[in-house]
Every structure is written in structure tokens, then in C-alpha cells.
Ligand SMILES: *[C@@H]1O[C@H](CO)[C@@H](O)[C@H](O)[C@H]1NC(C)=O
Ligand SMILES: *[C@@H]1O[C@H](CO)[C@@H](O)[C@H](O)[C@H]1NC(C)=O
Ligand SMILES: *[C@@H]1O[C@H](CO)[C@@H](O)[C@H](O)[C@H]1NC(C)=O
């Protein structure tokens with residue numbers, strides 16, 4: 018009894034104490050504006066990134082990793098690229114990929130001094146610039162589409178998002194490409210935003226607000242997911258990032274469990290390939306088989322096996338013993354020999370649109386007896402495209418909507434799991450006569466509404482359109498034009514970022 022009474026007293030003391038603290042300190046992060054009366058004892062970031070959901074490095078993350086790796090084979094992630102530490106009025110993010118230390122302090126509190134910081138800026142940020150399409154959906158999920166003010170030249174027209182297209186088409190436009198004809202102007206525009214998020218973008222030496230966003234350089238899919246939390250921290254949107262990450266990961270886990278349960282004992286061998294047309298003497302034509310970590314993650318999770326050549330004959334192997342192995346061949350015949358045992362092929366090439374272009378790109382004869390030809394098991398990931406015929410959703414939403422990518426793969430590798438009513442977002446058979454889906458501004462229903470994570474049910478269609486914020490209505494036309502040299506160089510850079 019005494020113990021019980023003591024406990025009750027202790028509990029009421031704790032409650033009284035926390036009630037007192039709560040009357041002074043914020044219980045949620047500050048999402049708009051600045052602190053007016055600074056108090057050094059207050060924790061200005063009560064909502065922190067959940068290291069388990071976001072897999073930022075931390076002790077809970079390590080425990081999760083150990084448990085997960087004992088129970089599942091598809092968790093490989095590089096946990097070391099990002100780390101975040103919270104102080105009372107600032108947070109420090111170390112991006113070990115770019116070797117940047119970014120310090121974000123609450124607006125209205127003293128700017129901290131942190132040794133080795135590459136950028137110290139106040140949060141929440143309200144606007145930003147971007148240099149490629151791979152960051153777009155992360156921002157749209159966080160509800161920060163309208164914060165994007167500028168893209169670098171040659172980026173905006175490759176964005177497929179209907180609502181970004183609507184922002185660009187508005188009068189006056191609320192998003193624009195930075196001036197590329199007058200670099201001084203362009204640099205001033207990018208510098209006028211709070212942060213310039215870029216990866217392989219221009220002008221990094223000319224501005225002081227540059228932050229590297231190399232999500233596609235993370236080899237594993239879990240590592241790519243972490244970048245949602247990274248961006249969320251700039252907006253004090255840790256709680257939102259936690260919720261989105263956990264939605265994506267839990268749907269991914271459900272889908273993967275169902276696919277693995279339904280998979281045949283002898284798994285399909287799925288080869289992910291890429292054709293690089295001749296671009297210059299420095300970049301001759303090449304044919305590749307990719308064994309990048311994210312490819313292994315997705316294929317295994319879909320209940321299949323990622324294909325590796327039986328021998329390295331004729332291959333230039335890059336990234337062996339790393340999480341980003343790619344086998345490159347300098348002739349289509351050596352490539353085709355290496356590929357001969359694949360059951361299914363997923364072609365990541367930019368210019369494969371149909372079976373004719375597929376056969377031409379890879380030098381495959383009509384008489385080919387390869388299983389993937391005989392069984393018509395060749396797919397591309399360019400179902401949803403931008404009107405400019407340069408961008409597609411694979412380079413945009415697929416980087417973060419990993420549950421949707423997985424569902425698409427399951428729909429062709431273990432189709433019984435999702436049922437016939439499932440409509441893929443990215444994947445498309447090269448043998449199908451169905452047209453690509455051109456996304457346009459008219460499909461945007463609200464420029465400010467966040468993109469919602471589609472939850473894909475086992476045995477049923479998704480509960481939300483993958484391009485939410487858009488009606489999702491397909492417009493079944495393609496322009497059919499060959500990609501321009503400019504488009505090619507841009508997408509070659511992006512494809513390289515995704516592949517290698
Ligand atoms: C993870 O990334 C870090 C830094 O980029 C690198 O040093 C480490 O080797 C990587 N770990 C794995 C398992 O690839
Ligand atoms: C971005 O926000 C800052 C205030 O933080 C403002 O001064 C600047 O004009 C904004 N830039 C653009 C391009 O809207
Ligand atoms: C941008 O920085 C680079 C590297 O320092 C420099 O060569 C170039 O002149 C700068 N451009 C402008 C427009 O200032």
C-alpha cells in the first residue's frame with residue numbers, strides 16, 4: 018500500500034511538473050514564423066525525427082536494424098549517410114555522402130556557432146530552389162510544393178507533376194526556371210531563396226545557400242527513404258515526415274510479405290538493364306546489367322531474384338563488392354550472352370518505348386529464343402510522362418513512393434497478389450499497345466494540397482491516385498518524338514545517378 022501511495026504521489030508530481038513545463042514550452046514544432054521571446058531553457062523542437070521510421074543513425078535504429086535483419090532479407094540500407102542531433106534551439110544534420118554539416122536553428126533564436134558547419138540557416142524555411150526532378154515528390158508529400166520558386170534551366174519541363182505544371186502555367190507563374198542566359202541573374206534568383214537543394218546541379222560555387230540532396234546516390238531503398246526526414250527538418254515538419262515514412266514502410270512491408278508468401282519455390286530471375294546510346298567518343302554505346310542495392314531490395318521484396326550474370330566474361334564490372342554493382346558491355350552480343358538466363362527484363366533505358374525499339378536497342382533478332390522474349394516478359398518504367406516527352410515519373414515520384422514501385426513490380430512478378438484491378442503507375446510491358454500516360458496541368462485539382470501516399474491493398478486497387486493532387490485521369494497520347502540531345506544529356510545524368 019505504501020508503495021502504491023508513493024507511486025501515485027510520484028505520478029501526480031510528474032503530471033504537475035509536466036503541466037507546468039507545457040504551459041511554457043511549445044508541444045509542437047513551430048511551422049510558421051519566428052520565436053518572439055527566446056528562452057534558452059526551452060526545447061524548440063519537441064517533435065523530432067523518429068529514428069526508427071527514418072532510419073537516421075541512432076541507437077533505436079541500430080536495434081531496429083538488428084531485429085529486421087534477423088527476420089527479413091530485404092532491409093539492406095546504408096545507415097551512415099545521414100545523422101541528426103537535436104539541441105534546444107538548433108539541429109545539426111551531417112550528410113556524410115556530401116560531407117556537409119547543416120545547422121538549422123529556430124527562427125527568432127540566437128544563431129549558433131557550430132564548428133565545421135557548411136551552412137547555418139534559420140528554420141522553418143519558406144522557399145527554395147531545386148536542380149532536378151528527384152526531389153519533387155518528397156516536397157509534395159510534405160505539402161511544400163508551393164515553396165519551390167526556381168528550378169535550374171532544363172529542369173521544369175521534365176517535371177511530370179500536374180500541379181507543378183499548373184504552377185508554371187499560372188499567370189503570373191509561381192515557379193520558373195532560373196535565368197540561364199544571364200547567369201548572374203540566374204544565380205541571384207537561386208540565391209534569393211532560403212535553400213538551393215541540388216545534386217550535380219550548376220552554380221554551387223556561386224551561392225552560399227547550397228545543400229546537397231543526393232537521394233538517388235543512396236544505393237538501398239531504405240537509405241533513399243531517409244531523405245524525407247532530412248527535408249522535413251528544414252520545415253520543422255518532423256512529425257509529418259515520421260508519419261509519411263511509416264505509412265510508406267508499413268505498406269511496403271505488407272506488400273512484400275504477401276509477395277514472398279505467393280512466390281514460387283523457384284523464383285523468377287529479373288534482370289534490370291540499361292542501354293546507353295552512343296553520345297560522344299567519351300561516352301560510346303554501352304549495354305548494362307545493374308545489380309544496384311535498390312534493385313536487389315525491390316526484386317527480393319517482390320518475391321523474385323535480381324539477376325546477376327553467371328560470369329563476368331566481356332563485362333566491365335564497376336562497384337563490385339559494394340552496394341552498387343553494374344556490369345557494362347561494349348557490344349550487344351556479349352551483353353545478350355550474359356543475359357541469356359534471365360526470365361524477366363526491366364529496361365531502364367530512356368528511349369525504349371515498345372518492342373521494336375527494345376529489340377533495336379539491344380540488337381535482339383526476331384528469331385531470338387530468349388525466355389524473356391518468348392514469354393513477353395520485358396518491361397519499362399515509363400508509363401507516366403511529362404508532356405515534354407523528356408521527364409517521367411520514374412525519375413520523380415518513384416524515388417520516394419517505394420511502396421508503389423514495389424506494387425508495380427509485384428503486379429508483373431507475382432500478379433495474383435494484387436489482382437487484376439491494379440493499375441500500375443510506372444511499369445509497362447513493351448509488348449503492350451497501350452499508350453503512355455501524359456500528365457498535364459489540367460489534372461491538378463489543388464496546387465497547395467499535399468500528395469497523399471497511395472496505400473495499396475493486397476488483392477485490391479490503390480486507395481488514392483499515385484499522383485494525388487491530380488485527378489489521375491489518364492490522357493492516352495504520346496508525342497512519339499525522339500528525345501532531343503539536351504533531353505538526352507539531362508536524363509543520362511539522372512539515369513546515371515539512379516543507376517550507378
Ligand atoms: C555507407 O556509406 C558510408 C559513407 O558514404 C560508407 O563509408 C560506408 O562504406 C557505406 N556502407 C556500406 C555498407 O556500403
Ligand atoms: C524567400 O523567403 C525570404 C524570407 O525568408 C524572402 O526574403 C525572399 O524574398 C523569398 N524569396 C522568394 C524568391 O520568394
Ligand atoms: C560561378 O563560379 C565559378 C567558379 O568559381 C566561376 O568560374 C564563375 O565565373 C561564376 N559565375 C558567375 C556568373 O559568377
Ligand SMILES: *[C@@H]1O[C@H](CO)[C@@H](O)[C@H](O)[C@H]1NC(C)=O
Nearest residue numbers: 301330331332333346347348
Ligand atoms: C570491347 O572490350 C574488349 C575488352 O574488354 C576489347 O578487346 C574490344 O576491343 C572492345 N570492343 C569495342 C568495340 O570497343
Ligand SMILES: *[C@@H]1O[C@H](CO)[C@@H](O)[C@H](O)[C@H]1NC(C)=O
Nearest residue numbers: 368369370371372373374497
Ligand atoms: C516504337 O518506338 C519508336 C521510338 O523508339 C517509334 O519510332 C515507333 O514508331 C514505335 N513503334 C510503334 C509500333 O509504336
